[in-house]
Amino acid sequence: MPSGICATKPYRSNSEGYHTWTEAEIAQFTARHPAGTKAHLALTLMLCTGQRKCDAVRMGWKDVSDGRISVLQQKTNTPLMIPLASELKVAIEGLPRDAPAFVTTEYGKPFAVAGFGNWMRKRCDEAGLPKCTSHGLRNACSVRLAEAGCTLHEIKSITGHNSDAEVRRYTQKSDQMRLADNALDKLQRTDGNPRFANHPDRASKHEEYPHETQQKKMEVAARRGIEPLFPG
Secondary structure, eight states: OOTTGGGSOOOEETTTEEOOOOHHHHHHHHHHSOTTSHHHHHHHHHHHHOOOHHHHTTOOGGGEETTEEEEEOTTTOOEEEEEOOHHHHHHHTTSOTTOSSSSBOTTSOBOOHHHHHHHHHHHHHHTTOTTOOSHHHHHHHHHHHHHTTOOHHHHHHHHOOSOHHHHHHHHHHHHHHHHHHHHHHHHHTTTTOSOGGGOGGGOOHHHHOHHHHHHHHHHHHHHTTOOOSSOO
16 A cells, blocks of 8 residues: 555545445445444444534434434534434444444544544555545435435435535436436337337327328318318
């Protein structure tokens, strides 16, 4: 591994901020850091809550009640009550109830925000994921919600985004894929004939009743006092 890699700035896309983890990258990370490891716990916590690292490092049993985790977002002061996903329940069920946070340092203390980011940077590098960052898991959570068909307001109820524009970039991608799937499905249901209007089972009235159509044209011309173009 090149020296100084942990000191590099987080990878950012020019158009959409932090790189959003793909499902393949999530699988690659969990293959290197399986269930039961602190790294797996950290990934699960962020992926299942969609929160920023400044909020994730503070989460603990003290915030859990009635199957929900309470969050007061540090950046926006937005209060949230997020249902505990089944995957997260499994990840935290064996953790000590008196711990100050779910994810702690080797000394049993909550991570500082910068320290957690650097620690996750190392775990991502160990998994061969130089583009991935802890914040990218918040993006990945938003993508998963969008691809599940959640509305803008439903996604915001989990992530705490303030504006529709912030969330729409995730729903637009999932909507485009879903609409494209629907479009192709409709096309394939025309027996593979892209010229649906000319499908043999859907001939126009002009083709089905040519004599009736010609008769109507002549009747209209007669009512208007016009010499029929096609005398009988």
